[in-house]
Amino acid sequence: MSRANQVLALLKSHISGDDQQFLSIAMQVAAHEAHLGHTKLAEQLRELIDKARKKSALTEHRVGPVLVLQPKSELASLLSVCQPEIRLASMSLPRSTRSRLDRVILEYKQQTRLREHSLRPRRKLLLLGPPGTGKTMTAAALAGELHLPLFTLLLEGVITKFMGETASKLRAVFDAMYTNEAVYLFDEFDAIGARRDQINDVGEIRRVLNSFLQLLDSNDSRGLIIAATNHADLLDSALFRRFDDVIEYVKPDDDIAHQIIANRLTSFDLSGLEWRTVLEATRNLSQADLTRASDEAAKNAVLSHLEAISTDSLITALAERKASSRP
Numbered sequence: 001m002s003r004a005n006q007v008l009a010l011l012k013s014h015i016s017g018d019d020q021q022f023l024s025i026a027m028q029v030a031a032h033e034a035h036l037g038h039t040k041l042a043e044q045l046r047e048l049i050d051k052a053r054k055k056s057a058l059t060e061h062r063v064g065p066v067l068v069l070q071p072k073s074e075l076a077s078l079l080s081v082c083q084p085e086i087r088l089a090s091m092s093l094p095r096s097t098r099s100r101l102d103r104v105i106l107e108y109k110q111q112t113r114l115r116e117h118s119l120r121p122r123r124k125l126l127l128l129g130p131p132g133t134g135k136t137m138t139a140a141a142l143a144g145e146l147h148l149p150l151f152t153l154l155l156e157g158v159i160t161k162f163m164g165e166t167a168s169k170l171r172a173v174f175d176a177m178y179t180n181e182a183v184y185l186f187d188e189f190d191a192i193g194a195r196r197d198q199i200n201d202v203g204e205i206r207r208v209l210n211s212f213l214q215l216l217d218s219n220d221s222r223g224l225i226i227a228a229t230n231h232a233d234l235l236d237s238a239l240f241r242r243f244d245d246v247i248e249y250v251k252p253d254d255d256i257a258h259q260i261i262a263n264r265l266t267s268f269d270l271s272g273l274e275w276r277t278v279l280e281a282t283r284n285l286s287q288a289d290l291t292r293a294s295d296e297a298a299k300n301a302v303l304s305h306l307e308a309i310s311t312d313s314l315i316t317a318l319a320e321r322k323a324s325s326r327p
Contacts, residue, residue, distance in 0.1 A: 017249025023049055027178035031220045046222065047112075075176060078169055079151045084140035084162070091095050091134055092252070092259040092287065100247055101138065104224070105145050111222065122244040124216065124225045126189075128232040132286030135228040136187055138249075141222060142181040151176075152185045166192075177221035182229035188226040190234040209236055216242050257282040257290055264294035268301060269308035276278055277311055281318040291323055293317040 010025050026049050035044035086252060088101060107114060107121035114121050127135040145149040153173065170192075177184060186192065193213055219225065227243070229235060240246055252260060257279055262270065297309050298315035 023179055025223070026052075029195050030160045031178065032129055033193055034115075034220050037118075039115055043112060043115055067135065074147075075172060078173055079176070080154055081149055081182075082140075084144040084150050086137065086139075086141050086144045088141045088145055088162050091137060092256050093134065094250075095189075095257065097247060100245060101142065104142065104245065108146055108224065111210070120244075123223070124219075124242070124244045126142040126243040126246045127226060127228040127249060128246065129230070130286060131230050132288030133249035133251060133267065133320060134287050135249055135314055136185070139187075139226045139228065142226070146183070148223065149180075149182045150185060151180070152187060155188055155191055163187040164209045170208070170212055170215060174215040177223055177225070179220060181221070181223045183224045183226060186225070189229040189230045197278055209313060213238060213242060220281070223262065233319065251284060251286050252282070252290065254279045254282075256287070257285075260287055261291045261294050264291055265298055272310065274307055274311045278314055278318070281315050281322075285318065285321060285325065289321040290318075296320070 010022060025044065028046035030049065032040045033045065088105075093101070098172065104122050104125065108123065111121040111123075129135055137307060139152075140150055166276075173184070192208060216225070220233070227239075232248075251298065261278070261282075284291070294317070297314045300313050300317070301307070301309055
C-alpha cells in the first residue's frame, strides 16, 4: 500500500470511528518505515500507537477475545486465546535451554533499545522435540513472563479449508500481529511447514509454505512467533534459517527427572523414596509423563490418607505411564 493510500485509509477509519482499523493501518505504516531503515521514526510511531491503545476503551481488555476473536470474525475459527499464568520457574529445563529462553525475554523487554541501534530482538522461535517435552508449555510460560496473551493457531480451522484458502487465512493471522501484541503459537507446525520435495505433496501445499515463509520474513511486529513440532525431520530446510532461534527439546535426564518429581510432590514426605530405583524407572519418559505419574502417586496417597509417597506407589505410576506412552 502506498503512503497516499495509507493516509486515505487512516482518515477513513478515523472518520468512521473504527479505532481498531486505524491502529492496524498505523502499525503497517510503522512497519513500512522500519523496512525502509527509518528505525527512529518507526519506534516513535509505535510508542504513539501504544499510548493510543492504553487510552482506548477497546484495548483495556486486549488479553481477552474482544479485539481479535469477535464472534463473527474470520479469526475466531483460526485462533484460540488465553492469558497464561505459568512461569519458566515452574518448568524443569536444562540450563542451556533456560538460558536461551531468558535471553529471548531480555531482548523482548529491551527491544526498543535494540531497535534504536538497528538491531532486531529474537522473536521468531522454532521449538523441536518429542511429545511431552515442554514445547507448548514454553510458549505459555513466555507469554506469562511477558504478561502477553497466548494466541494458538487452530489447525482444524486452516486444514479443513486448505485448498485455495489457507494462504489468505495465514495472512489474516499475521496481519493481526500488528494490532494484537501477543505470543503466537503455531503448534504441530509440520502440518504447514512440511518439505516441498515430498512425493505425495501437492502444489497448493507448496504455495502455502511459500506464503508462510514470505509472511514470516516480512513480519516486524512486536510480539513473539513460536512454531513447535514433534517431527523436525518433516520440516522444509528453508524454514530453519528463517527463525531467530531453533531450540531442541529432549526427554529429561536423571537430574531433570528428579526435579520434576520433587517439585510436583513437594507437599508430601519424600524422605523414604529410593531415588536410584525411581530414576531408573523414569528412563525414556517425557516431562509430561513424569508429571502425570507424580500426580497419580499423589492421588493414591491422598485417598489412602498418607502423608508420604512410597517408592512402590511411584514406581507403579511410572510403569503405567510407560505402558501407555507411544514409542
